[in-house]
Amino acid sequence: MLNKEFKEKLILVAGKQNVEDSNASRLVYSYDATPGFQSLPDAVVSPRSANEVSEIVKLCSEYKVPIVPRGSGTNLAGGTCPTQGGIVLLFKHMNKILEIDEENLTVTVQPGAVTLDLINQVEAKGLFYPPDPSSMKISTIGGNINENSGGLRGLKYGVTRDYVMALEIVLANGDIIRTGGKLAKDVAGYDFTRLFTGSEGTLGILTEATLKLIPMPETKSTMLALYQDLEAAARSVSKIIAGKIIPATLEFLDQPTLKVVEDFAKIGLPTDVKAVLLIEQDGPADLVSKDMLKMAEICKQEDAVSVQLAKTAEEAEALRTARRSALSALARLKPTTILEDATVPRSEIAKMVTAINEIGETYNVQICTFGHAGDGNLHPTVATDARNHEEMERVEQAFAAIFEKAIELGGTITGEHGVGEMKAPYLEWKLGTAGIHAMKAIKDALDPNGIMNPGKIFAKDTRKRVVVTS
Amino acid sequence: MLNKEFKEKLILVAGKQNVEDSNASRLVYSYDATPGFQSLPDAVVSPRSANEVSEIVKLCSEYKVPIVPRGSGTNLAGGTCPTQGGIVLLFKHMNKILEIDEENLTVTVQPGAVTLDLINQVEAKGLFYPPDPSSMKISTIGGNINENSGGLRGLKYGVTRDYVMALEIVLANGDIIRTGGKLAKDVAGYDFTRLFTGSEGTLGILTEATLKLIPMPETKSTMLALYQDLEAAARSVSKIIAGKIIPATLEFLDQPTLKVVEDFAKIGLPTDVKAVLLIEQDGPADLVSKDMLKMAEICKQEDAVSVQLAKTAEEAEALRTARRSALSALARLKPTTILEDATVPRSEIAKMVTAINEIGETYNVQICTFGHAGDGNLHPTVATDARNHEEMERVEQAFAAIFEKAIELGGTITGEHGVGEMKAPYLEWKLGTAGIHAMKAIKDALDPNGIMNPGKIFAKDTRKRVVVTS
Known part of the structure; x- marks a missing residue:
């Protein structure tokens, strides 16, 4: 609950219509896209200018109220969940x-x-x-x-x-x-x-x-390479980069993901293969066709069973959209979808994909893997049910093993989703005690009262390391 | 002078041969490439590993001794001058x-x-x-x-x-x-x-x-565009970028610089024009020739008196080398060479070049201007004599006016040389009191004893702002 005096001052700054603390509006902003994180904010405030934000921050500092800035809440690591209450800051007026x-x-x-x-x-x-x-x-x-x-x-x-x-x-x-x-x-x-x-x-x-x-690049071309062997797909990725071609996009989808995505998008994706690479190049037309030819050759050398060029811009867009819909498609399977983004050096993609499958077997968890293979940035995803505590425990253990393996291969626990609150307990695995300590020094220097999105990035406790299973 | 106990401990860590404190070696590392900065370090230490560096830093922390890391001392802002004594750290053993x-x-x-x-x-x-x-x-x-x-x-x-x-x-x-x-x-x-x-x-x-x-880009092509009008050259730069061509290099040299460089390099640079653009593009051959053609056209539309393509790789290399030698060439003119790197948004290049010339006239200082025009990063340079105090005062005022103008145009006081000690008094002009304050909080958090290259970036006093002359 908001302190009355604090609330009055907030309203003076932001206007009554921009300070909401009804149960309904607090509930709406009590969670983001991350499963397992929910907590009511005390109020939802929508400033209209940097000066208003400044006044709000000064008030929060005075009253020691946490502030959680929030866009559309698509965060996948609990980064925009107000886990310590306080105010959620919305930017609906500052959207130009x-x-x-x-x-x-x-x-x-x-x-x-x-x-x-x-x-x-x-x-x-x-x-x-x-x-x-x-x-x-x-x-x-x-x-x-x-x-x-x-x-x-x-x-x-x-x-x-x-x-x-x-x-x-x-x-x-x-x-x-x-x-x-x-x-x-x-x-x-x-x-x-x-x-x-x-x-x-x-x-x-x-x-x-x-x-x-x-x-804007002049042209763009898109193709799908199909594989009956996961590692062959991963090897193609490494070979393309080592061949000094940097494609615009180099995405990987394994069979379980393919099936779910096709069922969702219905665009005729092959579901009888073990893996697919979605490859795009953009730039001047000549260069694009040269690169696409070279990449198609590499894929075939690495045992792609088929390499298909998208014939129209619409077909290409459908493929990209299907790939982007992977999370939505997977989310339909079960009540809880946990998507991670362990990342490794590109050269280690094949090892990482193999390790993820082995870890899935060890913990008896079905992991769908897709992601930005060219970046080494994979999204192993599990459809589960948070109410099944026994299964959730295994899922968590499997992800801990995935993080450990990624770090062992020279990688990181998050490539693009952020640490948030969900991955904070693992951050020390990547940065070491000294790294966390230096980060904390900077956090404390700039936010001495700890009001800026508290509980994120820095964990109360680091998770115990597991033994890697492969 | 080094504390005896400290020196003994240093020697234990780094070895006797790697701790030099003779007058000769201290003198060698008492300055860098920045005129007007000289100060003897207490010792010059050459560690062999990160662990040795760690031990040295711990000792310096214990004995409150400044540490100045130094490469080859080509710094142009006094950044590697040990102005508060202490030890200069050399990396001659850690150079692999x-x-x-x-x-x-x-x-x-x-x-x-x-x-x-x-x-x-x-x-x-x-x-x-x-x-x-x-x-x-x-x-x-x-x-x-x-x-x-x-x-x-x-x-x-x-x-x-x-x-x-x-x-x-x-x-x-x-x-x-x-x-x-x-x-x-x-x-x-x-x-x-x-x-x-x-x-x-x-x-x-x-x-x-x-x-x-x-x-590695497949090919590279180089050309010179000659102008009788400084602003026409600057306008060509803006028009090339606005035409959505991003060349690999887009360098500007004014007539005074051209004369000095030609006198130094003797490669047949034109010295009868007011300004030259050195333009390069790299990439696949077709694309390069297309871009070079388009850029040549833009230069001609903007009143270039001549546009000449380098005929051989050697000729191109000679042009690049001549450009890179600008500082050395200018340094031959007079005992003291002061080279700055005020930077503005690309669109403001013409205004900045004009302002520099006006400022030179106002303060009766001859300014040679060259630099990375495509980045908006200019190097106005003055050949002077530090012993002539009256002239040096005018030079300093001229540079202060240049910094002020750059900031007014949305630019910065340094594009690539760093703040060091020389530009520290101007930094607040760019960052404001709040910006400096936040930076200082981070500095103090990570270096509470202030031993890491002290006196650099953070000034004791901010210089008073001048009235811009144009």
């Missing part, structure tokens, strides 16, 4: 695309702008914003920046971080700072633009961002 | 290229490796490391990372930061941490890889780095 600068190739946006709207608007001007998280139809740019979101085009074009040029941020003391600029080069001080990108709202509240755009 | 990983397209190096050696070694394998600071023949990768160095290829390929994937760092408490990995995607915790990149040795000591490589 402020400027597309065609001379400097930048776009300036408010945090609540929807990713796909931005992509469509810049593409209408012949420009390209590559980061394309699967949730882009509803995800917001603020959420993408806070999580450093990836997507299907990450292999060639990088992730959100690679496109953030400047930020306006409200710090825990209410200070409004601006980092970077419309500048290709800027070394004036510490790289706050990138420190805040991916910091999951634990260091400050993002209120504006300037993003880099690039010229 | 440890691994080139052709499957993951990475190279792992020690900080003392020379940039050009790395570039040559990876190019021999058909791979490409784009960051190419003009000092690359002698600069080290450790220095490049600490300064987030740019170069001629920054426009298309980005700067050092865009290629750092993983770091090993020794923190001020002696902890050794590892950030990142051979991973295209990694969001496990704060982005320490980028926070430390460009932090100028003020947060920790870099002991190893893994850098991203890309496939």
Whole structure:
């Protein structure tokens, strides 16, 4: 419950209509897309400007009230769940695309702008914003920046971080700072633009961002390579990269995922093969056909049973959409869907895929695996039921084993979803005690009262390490 | 002078031969490439491993001795000058290229490796490391990372930061941490890889780095566009980018620079024109010729008096080398050469070039301007004599006016050289009091004793702002 005095002051700042604390509105923002996390906020506040955010943050600091910034709540690691109560900050009023600068190739946006709207608007001007998280139809740019979101085009074009040029941020003391600029080069001080990108709202509240755009590639081509052998598919991925081709997209789907996706999307995906690679290249037409030919050859050499080029743009779009719908499709199977994003160096993809299958057998858990194979970023997913405690325990053990294996292979516990609260107990496995300690020093320096999305990234306890099963 | 006990302990850690405190060796490391900065260190220490660095840092922490890490001392902002004494850390033993990983397209190096050696070694394998600071023949990768160095290829390929994937760092408490990995995607915790990149040795000591490589572009083409009008050259730059062409290199040299460079390099550069653009594109042959044609057309439309394609690879290399030698050439003119790197959004290049000339006239200072026009990163340079105090005062005022103008145009006080000690008094102009305050909180959190390259980035006093002259 909100302190009465605090609530009155909040209303003075944000307006009565922008401070909601009815049970209904609190319930709506009590969870995000992560299973197993739910907690009521004390209020939901929708500021209209950076100055209002600053005033709200000062109030929260004074009254020691947690603040959880939230876009569309597509987070998969509990990052936007208000697990310690406090206020959820919504950006429904701060959702504008402020400027597309065609001379400097930048776009300036408010945090609540929807990713796909931005992509469509810049593409209408012949420009390209590559980061394309699967949730882009509803995800917001603020959420993408806070999580450093990836997507299907990450292999060639990088992730959100690679496109953030400047930020306006409200710090825990209410200070409004601006980092970077419309500048290709800027070394004036510490790289706050990138420190805040991916910091999951634990260091400050993002209120504006300037993003880099690039010229739209001329053409794009799409193909599917089908395999009866998982490892052959994984080997194709390594061989393509080692062959010095960087495709725009290089996605992997295993048979269980294929079946579920086809059942959902009904676009004629093959379900009788063990794995599929979805491969795309973009750029000038000649170059694209040359690369596609070379990649098709590599796939065939690595025992692809068939390599099929998409014949039309519609067919290609259907394939991409099907891939993006994997989570939605899997979510229909059972009440609880747990999707992870362990990531390994590209060279280790085959080993990781094999290990995931072995781990699934060991813990008697059916794991569907798909993901951005070219990045080494896999999404092993389990459809389960949170009410079945015995099975949930096995699922958790299986994921712990997957994280351990990823780290053993030189990888990480999260490639693009973030740590949030769900993966916080595993973070020390990747960073070590000293790494966590240094991060905590920075967190405490910028947020001494611990009001900025508390409980995220930093865990109360690190999970005990398991013995890897393979 | 070193405390005797401290020195004995240092020798125990690093070996007698690696702890030098003779007057001669202290003198050698008392300055870097920045005019006006000189100060004797108490000793020069050359560690052989990260563990030795950790032990040295612990000792320095115990005895409150400053540590200044140093590559080849090509810093232009006083960043590697031991202005508060202490020890200069050399990496002559930690200079190896440890691994080139052709499957993951990475190279792992020690900080003392020379940039050009790395570039040559990876190019021999058909791979490409784009960051190419003009000092690359002698600069080290450790220095490049600490300064987030740019170069001629920054426009298309980005700067050092865009290629750092993983770091090993020794923190001020002696902890050794590892950030990142051979991973295209990694969001496990704060982005320490980028926070430390460009932090100028003020947060920790870099002991190893893994850098991203890309496939070597197939071909490269080079041309010179000559102008009798500075602004026409600047307009051509904006129009090329707005035309959605991103050339590999887009360098600008004004007439005073051209004359000096030609006098130095004697390769037949035109000295009877007001400005030259050096333009390069790389990639597949067809694409390169298409882009070069389009750019030549734009230059002609914008009143280039001549556009000349380099006929041979040797001619192209001579042009690039001449451009890279600009600082050396200018340094021959007078005892003191002050080179700055104010940076503006690309669209503001014409305004900035005009302003620099006006500022030169106002303060009666001859400014030669060259630089990475495509990035908006200019290097206005003054050849002067530090012993002429009256002139030096005017030079300083002129540079203050240049910084002020750059910031007014949405730019920054340094694009690629770093803040160091020289530009620290101007940093608040760019970041504001709140920005400096937040940076200082991080510095204090990670380096509570203030031993890591003290006096750099953070100034005792901010310089008073001047009134811009145009």
